Every structure is written in C-alpha cells, then in structure tokens.
Amino acid sequence: MRRLFLTHRSPYARKVWLVLLRKSLPVDLVVVDLANRSPEFVAISPIGKVPVLVDDDGTVVCDSTVICEYLEDRYTHVPTRPEGWEGRLAVRELEELGDSLADQAIAIFFGGQNGQPTEKARGVAQRILASLETAAPGDGGPFCGAWSYADAAVLSALGYWTFRLGDDWRATFPNLAAWNDVQDAHPDAVATRPRV
Ligand SMILES: N[C@@H](CCC(=O)N[C@@H](CS)C(=O)NCC(=O)O)C(=O)O
Missing domain, CATH: 1.20.1050.10 (Glutathione S-transferase Yfyf (Class Pi); Chain A, domain 2)
Known part of the structure; x- marks a missing residue:
C-alpha cells in the first residue's frame, strides 16, 4: 500500500496529500515524530524531512515538489498540471x-x-x-x-x-x-x- 510520511502541520505534506486526494490515489498516512525520527524513516529519507512518499511498488520519493511532479508523470488520469x-x-x-x-x-x-x-x-x-x-x-x-x-x-x-x-x-x-x-x-x- 502506498504510504505518505508526514506531520499534520507540514504545509508541504498537505500539498502532496491534496494531490493524492484529487487523483483519488489511496494512501496510508504515517505520522513522523520529527523530534525523534524512527529508523525506518531515517532509512528512506536522507534529508530527514517530511513529506516522503513510498509508492505501491516501493518507489521512494522525497520533497513535495518532486513528489507532485512524480505523481503527475506517473498517474495521468486526473491532471494537476497543464499541458504546454x-x-x-x-x-x-x-x-x-x-x-x-x-x-x-x-x-x-x-x-x-x-x-x-x-x-x-x-x-x-x-x-x-x-x-x-x-x-x-x-x-x-x-x-x-x-x-x-x-x-x-x-x-x-x-x-x-x-x-x-x-x-x-x-x-x-x-x-x-x-x-x-x-x-x-x-x-x-x-x-x-x-x-x-
Ligand atoms: N522543500 C521541502 C521542505 C520540507 C520541510 O521543510 N519539511 C519540514 C516540515 S514542514 C521538516 O520536515 N522539517 C524537519 C527538519 O527540518 O529537520 C519539501 O517541499 O518537501
């Protein structure tokens, strides 16, 4: 199952979450304690920041802008970026x-x-x-x-x-x-x- 590592305060994570909802892509939310990062989170995120997306097939994407571009490139059924x-x-x-x-x-x-x-x-x-x-x-x-x-x-x-x-x-x-x-x-x- 696709997972989004986030905090519920992060504006960058919210941006990605909104795009996932708009595209109707199911996701499990994993709340990160930024004061005490888990070994799992540190292993997937060299930068140590939220959001991080781990897609269904294990593809890991860090940074909200990169994630939005990735989602747009891979899941084209509901566009969230214009052509041209x-x-x-x-x-x-x-x-x-x-x-x-x-x-x-x-x-x-x-x-x-x-x-x-x-x-x-x-x-x-x-x-x-x-x-x-x-x-x-x-x-x-x-x-x-x-x-x-x-x-x-x-x-x-x-x-x-x-x-x-x-x-x-x-x-x-x-x-x-x-x-x-x-x-x-x-x-x-x-x-x-x-x-x-
Ligand atoms: N450019 C990054 C910024 C991400 C970011 O700064 N996230 C904050 C939470 S809002 C964070 O994880 N901060 C933890 C830290 O800087 O150690 C993005 O767009 O994803």
Whole structure:
C-alpha cells in the first residue's frame, strides 16, 4: 500500500496529500515524530524531512515538489498540471510562491519562539502575499485555469500561516482571503487542515 510520511502541520505534506486526494490515489498516512525520527524513516529519507512518499511498488520519493511532479508523470488520469510550457511554467512559479510563503511562516513562527529576528521573513512574506493578492481569481477558482498543485501549495501555505500566526493577513489581502475561503471549503481541504 502506498504510504505518505508526514506531520499534520507540514504545509508541504498537505500539498502532496491534496494531490493524492484529487487523483483519488489511496494512501496510508504515517505520522513522523520529527523530534525523534524512527529508523525506518531515517532509512528512506536522507534529508530527514517530511513529506516522503513510498509508492505501491516501493518507489521512494522525497520533497513535495518532486513528489507532485512524480505523481503527475506517473498517474495521468486526473491532471494537476497543464499541458504546454506556458501553463507548466505558471504552475511551477505559483507553487514556488506558495512554498516560499510556507518557508517564511515557518521561519517567523520558530524564529519568534527562539527569540530570533523575523523582520526579513516578514518582508518576504508581505511581497509574496501582495503578489498572490493580485493574481488570485476573484471567483475563488483555480489560479491557472484548472486545479493544479499550485493551488494546493498556496492553500497549504495560507492554512499553515493562519494555524501558526493567525489570520491578520486577511484584512490586508481581501481578494486572497476570498479565494482561500472558496478553496478551503472543498472537502479535500477540510480533510487535510493542519492540526497538532
Ligand atoms: N522543500 C521541502 C521542505 C520540507 C520541510 O521543510 N519539511 C519540514 C516540515 S514542514 C521538516 O520536515 N522539517 C524537519 C527538519 O527540518 O529537520 C519539501 O517541499 O518537501
């Protein structure tokens, strides 16, 4: 059986989980204790980070972006990435914005806990949020025409930000907040929301 090693807080793992659900690919979730990694997890993940996917046939894939590309290449029945270079470029760039927003949220949350400065991460995050505010479709639909793993990345990053840092961002970025509300009501989004 396919397995996804994750934590229920990881925005990168949530992105992959959303893609698996969208493609209706069954998966067993294996929760990783990042403070005390099991020998099994260390053996399959040299980087030591979640998510890691172990597919039905034993194929091991690390890193959420690599996993999404792998799932797209191997399981084509429900596309989560457009055809053609322009559409793919748009999805990859948007996914990177989502992942980078998640990076900043993690840096702000843990930096704050450890008494480290967070101004730089906050500045980067504001620029990413402003870019997403401009790009977000006003009707709450997918960013790139059809639902893609870029939508999963942005939704996961916003969900993580709200979970860890609160929802003050909504007042400054109302178009993005409206987009988030539509996407966040999808049953897959509800099932994968971050939790402790
Ligand atoms: N670029 C990686 C980032 C994964 C990542 O940073 N995961 C975090 C959890 S949200 C992690 O496992 N951190 C453990 C560590 O850094 O030791 C991806 O997209 O999968």
